[in-house]
Amino acid sequence: MTSVSSPSPDPGSGPQTVTPTGRRSLHGFVSGTAIGTLGGLIGLGGAEFRLPLLVGLFRLPTLEAIILNKAMSLVVVTAALLFRAQAIPFGLLWDHLGIAANLLAGSLVGAWWAAGHAMTMPRAWLNRIILALLCGLSFLILAEATVGLHQVATPLVQAGMARTVAGVVAGFGIGVVAAVLGVAGGELLIPTIVLLFGADIKLAGSLSLAVSLPTMVVGFSRYSRSGAFSVLRAERPLLSWMAGGSVLGAALGGMLLGSVPTRWLMLLLGVILLISAIKTFRHR
Template sequence: MRSRNGKSFVAGTLIGTLGGLIGLGGAEFRLPVLVGVFKLSTLEAVILNKAVSLVVVAAALVFRANAIPFDRLTDHLDVALNLLAGSLVGAWWAAGHALTMPRAWLNRIIMVLLAGLSLVMLSESLIGLHDGGGAIVDAGPLRLVAGLAAGLGIGVVAALLGVAGGELLIPAIVLLYGLDIKLAGSLSLVVSLPTMIVGFARYTRSDAVHILRREQSLFRWMVAGSILGAALGGLLLGVVPTDMLMTLLGVILLVSAIKIFRHAH
């Protein structure tokens, strides 16, 4: 048991540090670890991942308050509400379907989604997707519809993977609304928190939710490691070139997604 607790703390710390270095929670990398290393079933891993992500995102929002004050976030509440209107629906729908979906299909869909996220990371590192340069959609009905559609898709991904969705939310906020990337990072957390709560509430209808009671130690140690790692990642920001790190992590995520979820038990 001590060995397993230590392993979960180290895994949480490493993933949290890498996530902190690139401005993410790291849940995308946590999911393959929960399935491949700790041998949880796919649905159990998604639920545990979502529970850990909830705590980490809430902590990250507090940690970022010094850099991005809450009053600055309220100035852009319309952006968060636009995306939330779609993401809450997407999260509720996707979580409900995940409960009834055959496990083989869930594994395939998760593998494809993780592979897609890895390609997004590689694109960001190669072509500078985060650089922005102004909104690509002018304010008005078209942007509103685009925000709803983006939120819907991100909510689906967040619910199926148990992630916060920052990897998709941040570029969506930068590109659709033309906001600064640091502000986009905090706004993504504002959108992620209620989206994950809705998805998690839906998952409580599944017997797999008992994983939280059965794996209390794994949950606690991984949360502790993830929060510590996020703080360390923030302190080390700028030490490692972000583009190089994003490329490396994108490749790792792609390989682990295909290797683990193709043969998931």
């Protein structure tokens, strides 16, 4: 008995349905724009907020979410570095190359080491570590909002071997966090550059991007050896739309900078990050 297939509906004859991939891409663009805008308002890329979203809302496995988050962070940081070039020219960054080199000496090693361990670590332990790191970042954001860690006129450590060693150690820790969470690490780099080297806050923001970019490239290349790296192909629409929304949001946040009280916004975002991290990773 032969079955007669019903004719396909005329594309223009009825209401159009959005495919699951289309809905996923739309949600990625909207959430990326929102996170990018809020992050831009307080001077962060927003990757620490994207990670719980990728795991909780988009249901990605943890390691795949880290890799996708790192790919988006590479795009956002590159765009942010170009956006800031008018305010902080590359020549000024070159004059402070020693600060970036000091931190990179530790962060590159930390990113390579941490990414290698994250690929082989049991997922339960990886989730516990991510939960601890995200909670730590949320407390750091809350501390900045209440205490003002950036308001330092002189460096805590005078120039010399002690500062160089401290920079390498701090860079290593920042590289570990950046690799495990797939973030740029600005929330750690900026206060480190201000407190340790006594740099101006605006200069510290651009220097943090200059350190973040090669650090993320090293971690990203290390993750390329993992089978989970295939998520970049499987989730290409989500990656493209969410990264595009993040860049747009970062630009909007930069333009709206100063229109919203930063202190209260940081308090709100610190609480949101803490709650979302606990809800997303505790049960895992």
